[in-house]
Amino acid sequence: MARIVMKFGGTSVADLDRIHNVARHVKREIDNGHEVAVVVSAMAGKTNELVGWAQAIPRVTGAPSPLYDAREYDAIVASGEQVSSGLLAIALQSIGVDARSWQGWQIPIRTDNAHGAARILDIEGAEITRRMGLGQVAVVTGFQGLAPDNRIATLGRGGSDTSAVAVAAALKADRCDIYTDVDGVYTTDPRIEPKARRLARISFEEMLELASQGAKVLQVRSVELAMVHKVRTFVRSSFEDPDAPGMGDFDNPPGTLICDEEEIVEQQVVTGIAYAKDEAQISLRRVADRPGVSAGIFGPLAEANINVDMIVQNVSEDGSRTDITFTVPTGDLEKAVSALEKARDTVGFDAIQSEAGLVKVSVIGIGMRSHAGVAATAFKALADKGINIRAITTSEIKISILIDSAYAELAVRTLHSVYGLDRQ
Amino acid sequence: MARIVMKFGGTSVADLDRIHNVARHVKREIDNGHEVAVVVSAMAGKTNELVGWAQAIPRVTGAPSPLYDAREYDAIVASGEQVSSGLLAIALQSIGVDARSWQGWQIPIRTDNAHGAARILDIEGAEITRRMGLGQVAVVTGFQGLAPDNRIATLGRGGSDTSAVAVAAALKADRCDIYTDVDGVYTTDPRIEPKARRLARISFEEMLELASQGAKVLQVRSVELAMVHKVRTFVRSSFEDPDAPGMGDFDNPPGTLICDEEEIVEQQVVTGIAYAKDEAQISLRRVADRPGVSAGIFGPLAEANINVDMIVQNVSEDGSRTDITFTVPTGDLEKAVSALEKARDTVGFDAIQSEAGLVKVSVIGIGMRSHAGVAATAFKALADKGINIRAITTSEIKISILIDSAYAELAVRTLHSVYGLDRQ
Numbered sequence: 008m009a010r011i012v013m014k015f016g017g018t019s020v021a022d023l024d025r026i027h028n029v030a031r032h033v034k035r036e037i038d039n040g041h042e043v044a045v046v047v048s049a050m051a052g053k054t055n056e057l058v059g060w061a062q063a064i065p066r067v068t069g070a071p072s073p074l075y076d077a078r079e080y081d082a083i084v085a086s087g088e089q090v091s092s093g094l095l096a097i098a099l100q101s102i103g104v105d106a107r108s109w110q111g112w113q114i115p116i117r118t119d120n121a122h123g124a125a126r127i128l129d130i131e132g133a134e135i136t137r138r139m140g141l142g143q144v145a146v147v148t149g150f151q152g153l154a155p156d157n158r159i160a161t162l163g164r165g166g167s168d169t170s171a172v173a174v175a176a177a178l179k180a181d182r183c184d185i186y187t188d189v190d191g192v193y194t195t196d197p198r199i200e201p202k203a204r205r206l207a208r209i210s211f212e213e214m215l216e217l218a219s220q221g222a223k224v225l226q227v228r229s230v231e232l233a234m235v236h237k238v239r240t241f242v243r244s245s246f247e248d249p250d251a252p253g254m255g256d257f258d259n260p261p262g263t264l265i266c267d268e269e270e271i272v273e274q275q276v277v278t279g280i281a282y283a284k285d286e287a288q289i290s291l292r293r294v295a296d297r298p299g300v301s302a303g304i305f306g307p308l309a310e311a312n313i314n315v316d317m318i319v320q321n322v323s324e325d326g327s328r329t330d331i332t333f334t335v336p337t338g339d340l341e342k343a344v345s346a347l348e349k350a351r352d353t354v355g356f357d358a359i360q361s362e363a364g365l366v367k368v369s370v371i372g373i374g375m376r377s378h379a380g381v382a383a384t385a386f387k388a389l390a391d392k393g394i395n396i397r398a399i400t401t402s403e404i405k406i407s408i409l410i411d412s413a414y415a416e417l418a419v420r421t422l423h424s425v426y427g428l429d430r431q
Numbered sequence: 432m433a434r435i436v437m438k439f440g441g442t443s444v445a446d447l448d449r450i451h452n453v454a455r456h457v458k459r460e461i462d463n464g465h466e467v468a469v470v471v472s473a474m475a476g477k478t479n480e481l482v483g484w485a486q487a488i489p490r491v492t493g494a495p496s497p498l499y500d501a502r503e504y505d506a507i508v509a510s511g512e513q514v515s516s517g518l519l520a521i522a523l524q525s526i527g528v529d530a531r532s533w534q535g536w537q538i539p540i541r542t543d544n545a546h547g548a549a550r551i552l553d554i555e556g557a558e559i560t561r562r563m564g565l566g567q568v569a570v571v572t573g574f575q576g577l578a579p580d581n582r583i584a585t586l587g588r589g590g591s592d593t594s595a596v597a598v599a600a601a602l603k604a605d606r607c608d609i610y611t612d613v614d615g616v617y618t619t620d621p622r623i624e625p626k627a628r629r630l631a632r633i634s635f636e637e638m639l640e641l642a643s644q645g646a647k648v649l650q651v652r653s654v655e656l657a658m659v660h661k662v663r664t665f666v667r668s669s670f671e672d673p674d675a676p677g678m679g680d681f682d683n684p685p686g687t688l689i690c691d692e693e694e695i696v697e698q699q700v701v702t703g704i705a706y707a708k709d710e711a712q713i714s715l716r717r718v719a720d721r722p723g724v725s726a727g728i729f730g731p732l733a734e735a736n737i738n739v740d741m742i743v744q745n746v747s748e749d750g751s752r753t754d755i756t757f758t759v760p761t762g763d764l765e766k767a768v769s770a771l772e773k774a775r776d777t778v779g780f781d782a783i784q785s786e787a788g789l790v791k792v793s794v795i796g797i798g799m800r801s802h803a804g805v806a807a808t809a810f811k812a813l814a815d816k817g818i819n820i821r822a823i824t825t826s827e828i829k830i831s832i833l834i835d836s837a838y839a840e841l842a843v844r845t846l847h848s849v850y851g852l853d854r855q
Contacts, residue, residue: 070525101494
């Protein structure tokens with residue numbers, strides 16, 4: 008017997024038939040003798056509809072500013088999970104499984120006061136644990152909790168993954184199963200490279216890099232949280248037949264286990280290739296090379312709420328002037344350039360050059376910590392295909408390379424092949 | 432300066448434009464210096480959608496019984512008001528009015544444990560009153576509260592009227608304005624009698640009879656509550672221009688005031704004519720006339736959840752056998768007859784006769800307490816038109832007459848005219 012948290016996203020509860028299917032997945036685990044808590048997202052499309060209304064209403068009233076109160080936004084948007092959790096509880100009861108829904112404020116899942124992008128502080132798990140012990144399934148609303156002001160706070164888009172991992176940590180669950188519309192984590196995007204293989208296991212650190220680098224399987228924050236609390240997290244498909252052979256295999260279900268690297272016996276040098284589209288590059292030419300200049304550049308960008316990704320700064324030749332290159336989302340390029348123009352005098356640089364529509368390709372693997380030459384292999388493979396590298400950044404377990412978007416698919420396939428990820 | 436509770440139903444908040452319109456109504460009262468709490472229903476259609484899902488999900492799972500957990504039903508269905516209250520709060524803020532939404536559990540509005548048809552027990556009004564004093568509008572979710580089990584309980588369909596009156600009582604409001612899709616209470620249904628006039632005032636007792644007798648303007652329970660707590664309740668239209676002349680007139684706004692009869696100076700003998708369609712008549716022939724026989728008949732009907740309306744029992748000729756006639760909603764007729772057939776032996780009667788599709792027409796007026804001949808006038812007027820009376824019941828302020836449905840409109844117009852309600 009184990010304690011399992013099962014999380015189902017919006018497409019998995021998109022309509023009543025799919026909710027029934029989710030109930031069958033849950034019943035399978037209950038029938039196998041496990042204690043189960045379920046975390047659900049809103050029915051697919053609902054959150055977008057609610058967000059759309061909250062954003063539109065100030066314009067409808069002719070307000071000079073389209074801003075809205077984040078606390079009201081939260082109250083509106085959180086209603087989606089309230090509906091899906093109630094429907095799933097009824098579906099479970101209908102097929103003979105004891106269940107009740109729990110809204111974030113009822114548990115409570117305590118968050119901070121950052122409405123619209125709140126962080127979970129604490130989850131009161133005692134009553135839920137007690138009921139799970141009696142065989143009752145707890146169906147928990149994802150994406151939301153109770154802020155110190157006694158109002159609902161939401162965690163930001165995709166927050167249900169984070170809710171699930173946080174609930175799993177609070178309930179000391181043996182595993183957190185994230186049911187989604189893909190059947191696991193792949194060595195790269197199978198739509199680009201059909202030879203991509205599903206990974207049986209991947210370490211928290213690698214998954215964190217993969218998620219940060221554009222693999223949309225899991226929200227980055229949920230992986231961080233899983234890593235901190237060592238929550239063994241399983242990514243698997245909600246669309247398979249709940250009673251197909253092996254689906255209830257506790258030790259080895261179909262999907263990808265995200266776990267501590269110690270659990271991964273045969274460590275590969277490279278685990279996966281990720282890519283992120285719509286990157287824009289900004290280069291500042293002949294920036295004064297003195298203390299405080301980086302703060303002068305990136306401070307105004309942070310204030311403008313622009314997420315800066317790769318940053319490349321070379322050692323300057325003569326110690327006085329250097330070039331700084333970094334990337335931002337293409338959608339933020341205009342805003343970033345205008346913020347930098349305003350800072351030109353205080354920072355001191357000659358020119359701003361920018362280019363939109365680039366792609367960042369990343370090679371990820373814990374094994375590269377102890378293997379030399381991983382980066383060189385990538386550079387050579389790309390050079391052989393005539394792909395020009397615009398910028399490079401590296402971390403202990405990741406090499407990121409900025410290239411022209413026309414070469415995105417070719418680069419992904421080339422790297423996937425050169426590290427032997429095609430082979431079973 | 433006064434304290435006003437304003438209630439807006441589903442059609443009044445059906446879309447963002449209408450929510451903006453509601454915000455303008457609220458702003459008018461704030462600009463006039465009043466303290467305002469608003470009670471809202473869900474956007475039109477939303478509650479039906481949510482109820483439909485809750486009812487359908489057991490069938491989708493193939494459950495042998497279509498029953499659902501009323502606590503889950505409540506959690507699902509209550510989400511509609513959560514959305515409309517948040518949107519209205521943002522709309523108010525957007526036009527410069529300080530506002531915040533309050534969900535039933537946040538105030539809290541405490542109810543009993545009868546999920547799906549709960550009654551309000553108590554409302555904690557102190558914090559809302561304090562904020563109203565600072566100029567903040569409280570936007571309260573109608574139709575719901577917090578049950579003793581710490582879960583959301585709904586009040587049953589139409590419950591937002593009841594919420595509004597209860598909030599008005601708790602906040603000691605000077606008036607409760609029910610904004611709806613009609614502009615007041617009429618002497619009868621204007622779709623049947625174009626000469627129907629809007630009443631400036633009507634007593635609680637009369638409104639209660641009108642609401643019970645089929646006038647759909649207000650929920651019966653809300654009128655009961657208003658009567659008990661003496662909440663002056665104003666029925667008015669939400670579709671008029673919020674800034675039209677007279678709309679903000681505190682003493683005499685356009686609409687109908689429901690108030691204590693002492694406030695009504697020139698009391699009419701008859702105030703209005705109501706009608707209720709789809710009544711079915713059941714007659715039990717030669718029922719044993721002995722103590723306990725009524726309980727033997729109506730007990731089984733109550734157990735089957737059938738709402739019995741008119742009951743007519745004549746004094747039996749020889750003291751041994753009598754006929755009993757009563758009405759039920761046509762939709763319950765079959766169920767009622769089958770419940771009675773089962774009780775035939777214990778009750779003791781010769782035959783059941785029934786007829787569906789009848790109409791009950793009611794003459795209502797406090798003045799008939801002190802005026803003789805009101806009933807006789809009705810009977811003569813209907814006889815003059817050749818309308819056959821099937822059954823009659825009366826109370827102190829009401830005469831109800833059961834007739835064939837073909838004569839419904841003729842009867843309403845005839846009675847409306849004979850009591851002089853056509854005259855200005």
